[in-house]
Amino acid sequence: MERHRNSVTSKSKSYRMSYRSSLGAAASRLGLTPALTGRRLDTRRRAPKSHNITEKVNPEQLALLTKTEWQLSYVTPLYRFRHTQLKSYSGQLSAFIAAGKQQGLAVEVFDPQTAFRVSFSVVQGMTESDDDADTVLIQIHSKPLFARQDEPQKTVWSGLLTCVNANPEYLRSLPEYFICLPLFGSSGAEGLTALVKSWFQQSFDCCFGPLEISHTSLQWLMALWTNCHTESSIQHLKMIWTLPAVPPLQVTYTVNPEDAWELWSSVRKTRDKRGGEEEENCIDIEEVTSFMQGLKSHFYRHFKLDLSAGSLNQVSTALGSAKSSGRMKISNSRYMITTLALLTECALFKMPI
Amino acid sequence: MSLLKPFSKLPGLNSANILLVESEEQFQQSLADALVEETTFTVNVRLAKSLPLPVENEESRPRIDLVVFIINLTSELSLQSAEASLKCLDPGYFLGKVCFMVTNARSAAAPVERLDVARKLAASLHCPLLFAEDQTPDGVTNATERLLTILKVAAGLVPMATALYLSNLTRSTVPPDIEQPSFN
Numbered sequence: 236m237e238r239h240r241n242s243v244t245s246k247s248k249s250y251r252m253s254y255r256s257s258l259g260a261a262a263s264r265l266g267l268t269p270a271l272t273g274r275r276l277d278t279r280r281r282a283p284k285s286h287n288i289t290e291k292v293n294p295e296q297l298a299l300l301t302k303t304e305w306q307l308s309y310v311t312p313l314y315r316f317r318h319t320q321l322k323s324y325s326g327q328l329s330a331f332i333a334a335g336k337q338q339g340l341a342v343e344v345f346d347p348q349t350a351f352r353v354s355f356s357v358v359q360g361m362t363e364s365d366d367d368a369d370t371v372l373i374q375i376h377s378k379p380l381f382a383r384q385d386e387p388q389k390t391v392w393s394g395l396l397t398c399v400n401a402n403p404e405y406l407r408s409l410p411e412y413f414i415c416l417p418l419f420g421s422s423g424a425e426g427l428t429a430l431v432k433s434w435f436q437q438s439f440d441c442c443f444g445p446l447e448i449s450h451t452s453l454q455w456l457m458a459l460w461t462n463c464h465t466e467s468s469i470q471h472l473k474m475i476w477t478l479p480a481v482p483p484l485q486v487t488y489t490v491n492p493e494d495a496w497e498l499w500s501s502v503r504k505t506r507d508k509r510g511g512e513e514e515e516n517c518i519d520i521e522e523v524t525s526f527m528q529g530l531k532s533h534f535y536r537h538f539k540l541d542l543s544a545g546s547l548n549q550v551s552t553a554l555g556s557a558k559s560s561g562r563m564k565i566s567n568s569r570y571m572i573t574t575l576a577l578l579t580e581c582a583l584f585k586m587p588i
Numbered sequence: 589m590s591l592l593k594p595f596s597k598l599p600g601l602n603s604a605n606i607l608l609v610e611s612e613e614q615f616q617q618s619l620a621d622a623l624v625e626e627t628t629f630t631v632n633v634r635l636a637k638s639l640p641l642p643v644e645n646e647e648s649r650p651r652i653d654l655v656v657f658i659i660n661l662t663s664e665l666s667l668q669s670a671e672a673s674l675k676c677l678d679p680g681y682f683l684g685k686v687c688f689m690v691t692n693a694r695s696a697a698a699p700v701e702r703l704d705v706a707r708k709l710a711a712s713l714h715c716p717l718l719f720a721e722d723q724t725p726d727g728v729t730n731a732t733e734r735l736l737t738i739l740k741v742a743a744g745l746v747p748m749a750t751a752l753y754l755s756n757l758t759r760s761t762v763p764p765d766i767e768q769p770s771f772n
Contacts, residue, residue, distance in 0.1 A: 449699045479612075479663070544665035546697055559697070 259543045296358050296372055299569055303393060304556075304564040305420030307446040309582035310396065318369055321355035328434055332375070335430045352376045352388060360553040361399065361572065368414050371398040375427060392423030394431060400576040401529040401583060417582040418575065419443065420563070440507075444585065447561050451520075451579050453550050454572070459522040460552045463570060464496040470553035476532075478545035488534060488541070492552075502526050534561040590614045590640055591678040594685055597651040601602075602644035603630035604743035605650045607736070611669035612762040613637055615691055615722040619658075622642075622732040629745055631736075638669050639676035656735060658720075661698035666708060684743050684751030686715045689731065691722045710760040717760035729762055 236330045303530050358370040373394035378387075396416040406415055421428045432443045448456075460469055472495045478484040529541045549558045555565040555574060565574050606623065608616040611633070618631040632650065641649070655677065660666040670688075677686065687711045692698050710717035718734055721727030738758065742751040 447696045450697075451701055541665055543668060544663055546662060546751045 242336070244546045251282075268337060276278055283312075287477060290417075293358070296356065299372065299374075299393060300358075300395070300571065301566055301568050303420075303422040303445040304562055305395060305422055307355070307561045307563055307578065307582070308419045308432075309417055309585050310419045310435070310444045310445050311442045311586055312409055312415045312417075313435070314443050315412050315438050316414045316416075318357055318371070321357065324438075325353045325355050327438070328355075328373075328431065329375075331434045332427070332430050335433075337452070351391075361397065362574075364400060364403065366399045366403045368400075368416050370395065371416065373431065375423070392421070392427040392431075394428075397575055397579070401579055403548050404581065410490070414586050417586060418579050419582075442587075444587070445561055446578075446582055446585055448557050448563070448578075448581065450547055450559070452577065453547050453557055453559060454523050455577060456555075456557050457550045457552075458518060458526055459573065459577070460550075460554045460570075461495050461499045461526070462518065463554060464492055464499075467567060467569060468492055468553065469495070473549075473551045476542050476545045476546060478540065478542070484545075486545070488530070488542075490530065497530050499544040502529065503544070525534055538540075589732045590643060590646070590674060591733055592639065592641060592652060592655070592681070593678040594680040597742065599651055599653075600630070602745070603632060603740050604653050604745065605634065607634045607636060607652045607655045608658060609639060609655065609670070610660075611637055611666050612658075612660055612663070614754070615658050615660075615720070618722065618728050619731060619735070620735055622728050623735065625732075626736060626754060629721050629740070629743075631739070637674035641676075652685075654685055654687060654735075654739045657679060658689045658691065659700050660691050660728055661706065662692045662695055664702065667702060671709065682713050682715065684753075684755030686713065687718065687735070688715055689718045689720050689735075691720050693719050696769060707762050711762040714759040716755070716758035753766045 315549055329351050330362070330470075331420065332353070336351075352375070354374050356368040356372045356374070358372050361370045362368075373396070374390050375392040376388035377391050378389070395418075397418045397420075398416045400413060401417065401419075408417060419433070433439055436443065451488060457474070463469065469492050471492060474488045474490075476486040476488065478486060496538050502525050503518075535541050547559065549556065551557070554567045555563070563578065567570050591646070596650035607716055608619060611615045616635050621633060623631050623633050633651070634649070657670045657673065659670050688706065691749075693703055707717060716738065718731065722731070738754065740746050741749050741754045744750070
């Protein structure tokens with residue numbers, strides 16, 4: 236018996252507002268409260284513009300952002316998180332980690348040399364709109380276990396809290412003192428990640444959760460990266476699929492960038508031109524699925540294996556790589572903003588009400 | 589191409605025939621084992637990977653009372669195979685004798701869009717959409733019970749109730765805002 240419940244409490248209504256699309260297509264709600272499962276990702280997206288953020292962002296921070304592979308999670312809005320108090324947060328977090336490490340396995344003697352030094356820093360120049368909160372970078376430095384006295388501390392763990400191009404109405408609908416930084420990336424030891432998350436949960440009353448990159452988002456990333464081929468070459472388009480055979484079959488499917496670009500542009504040309512310059516910059520979900528369908532049917536023609544039976548695990552190009560388990564690496568700083576915007580949307584989508 | 593017809597053969601006495609169509613051929617095994625445990629009437633379970641059914645068995649096959657399409661949401665092929673098989677059913681089946689059963693709807697590997705497609709498919713054909721959990725024996729038992737309820741009516745074993753009548757109550761609907769994105 237299938238009945239769809241349309242009851243929504245008033246508290247959750249503020250988290251699920253939407254506005255008319257930027258192109259003016261009528262999507263006015265007129266007070267219709269959406270059902271609990273009525274959350275969908277965008278079906279149209281603007282083609283990624285290359286932002287030259289190398290001037291605006293500190294080069295060290297940029298290097299850190301592009302060289303690390305981040306494990307993604309979503310975060311609910313933080314209560315009373317102030318960008319002005321980052322120094323005190325650093326002190327609190329290092330004390331928390333020291334206490335946490337002591338409480339755990341009592342293997343190492345507490346030595347001030349191996350103490351953890353935490354630094355919070357703000358990354359200026361990454362926000363696209365005024366409503367977004369500034370990105371915060373967290374780094375934990377410590378000396379390796381058998382280091383000499385004068386060796387400098389190295390970064391053992393880095394974290395990233397960011398919000399790029401989130402829905403402004405959602406941001407305005409948050410209660411006072413709440414800051415929305417929904418995307419959290421971590422790179423380093425699991426134990427440190429857990430400690431940092433529990434400190435955040437204690438101090439700012441938020442919740443963390445794993446963010447898997449769904450099949451649709453992987454397809455979007457593939458299409459958006461291929462779209463950028465003319466400006467900065469993607470060098471290869473590599474996909475890793477897992478097929479449910481016995482034993483499970485892993486397929487690595489690498490496509491020449493020129494061929495991928497040809498397929499992508501032919502998919503875009505067959506779409507009816509509705510005119511207007513803005514329309515040309517938008518990519519529909521149908522184009523993305525037909526791009527993927529073209530790649531799959533090519534594979535089937537040669538190997539008689541239908542990739543639809545399996546699942547897409549990883550997509551990587553020279554501009555970055557994304558795994559369905561939630562690991563993400565953005566290698567090119569020019570498309571950092573648009574990729575982070577897509578991931579922010581995924582994080583907001585996955586956040587529980 | 590031979591269509592499967594609902595009323596071309598005579599029904600059996602105190603028995604019901606159910607056809608489980610699944611492209612992975614996994615859940616249908618455990619479901620079939622649980623379905624034949626039913627004692628109040630005879631349940632004949634037939635399994636298929638996809639339609640159309642082989643022509644050789646045309647004569648010996650009894651009248652199929654309920655066709656269940658089992659769709660695994662983590663695999664795109666499963667959904668495509670079910671959609672292709674729908675074309676081989678006589679339209680008479682869609683008056684309450686077809687049911688969709690979906691597994692792994694909550695899995696992280698199943699994108700929300702695929703569930704939307706399955707929902708729209710079931711709603712457009714006025715068929716019930718059941719969600720099942722296939723990994724635990726409890727889940728199999730629950731799915732079996734729900735299928736038996738619909739099967740009894742479809743086979744005509746419940747007085748004063750027909751499959752068409754029941755389908756008005758059980759058919760799945762699509763939420764009105766299914767097309768609208770939340771965060772535009």
